[in-house]
Amino acid sequence: MTPVTVVCAWCYDGPVTESLSHGICLSCENALLDDDYYILECDIRPTALGEALRIQIHRWDMEPMGWAEIWDVFSTRYPDKWACQVFPPYVMKIDQANKYHLFVFDQEPVGMNLCADPPKGTAPPAEKAR
Numbered sequence: 001m002t003p004v005t006v007v008c009a010w011c012y013d014g015p016v017t018e019s020l021s022h023g024i025c026l027s028c029e030n031a032l033l034d035d036d037y038y039i040l041e042c043d044i045r046p047t048a049l050g051e052a053l054r055i056q057i058h059r060w061d062m063e064p065m066g067w068a069e070i071w072d073v074f075s076t077r078y079p080d081k082w083a084c085q086v087f088p089p090y091v092m093k094i095d096q097a098n099k100y101h102l103f104v105f106d107q108e109p110v111g112m113n114l115c116a117d118p119p120k121g122t123a124p125p126a127e128k129a130r
Contacts (some may be wrong), residue, residue: 036050036060037073042101049112052103064098074102082108 013102042054057073059065074083083102111119 039077041075047103048107049103049109050107052084052105055083055102055104056099057102058097058099062098065100070100070102074104078104081105082112083114084109 036059038058040056042056044051044053046052055074057065057070070085072089074081081104084105085100085102111122
């Protein structure tokens with residue numbers, strides 16, 4: 001399968017349209033390429049968990065990726081970093097192209113380390129609902 005080459009919003013001087021966000025920009029300095037995967041570093045943005053680099057990962061053949069495969073690609077490029085993938089409400093869901101968006105953090109987001117003791121204020125869900 002030959003990838004479709006487009007110009008992304010970072011490399012394009014004209015007005016940004018929706019079509020710019022759905023292709024592969026082979027000339028973009030924000031794109032990280034190898035034989036199997038494409039990673040686009042989209043932007044750096046403030047989040048409730050701290051400043052994050054938003055990335056997009058997909059396979060060249062556009063086949064779906066499982067969690068372990070996404071983690072392998074992520075951890076190879078961003079060793080010792082933390083990332084979160086979001087699952088928005090249905091009305092905001094984007095699910096059209098087997099592309100995976102992660103938010104990469106330089107530091108561990110507070111409360112996200114499942115191997116550490118729970119942070120102060122942690123309670124069972126039933127107690128928080130009262």
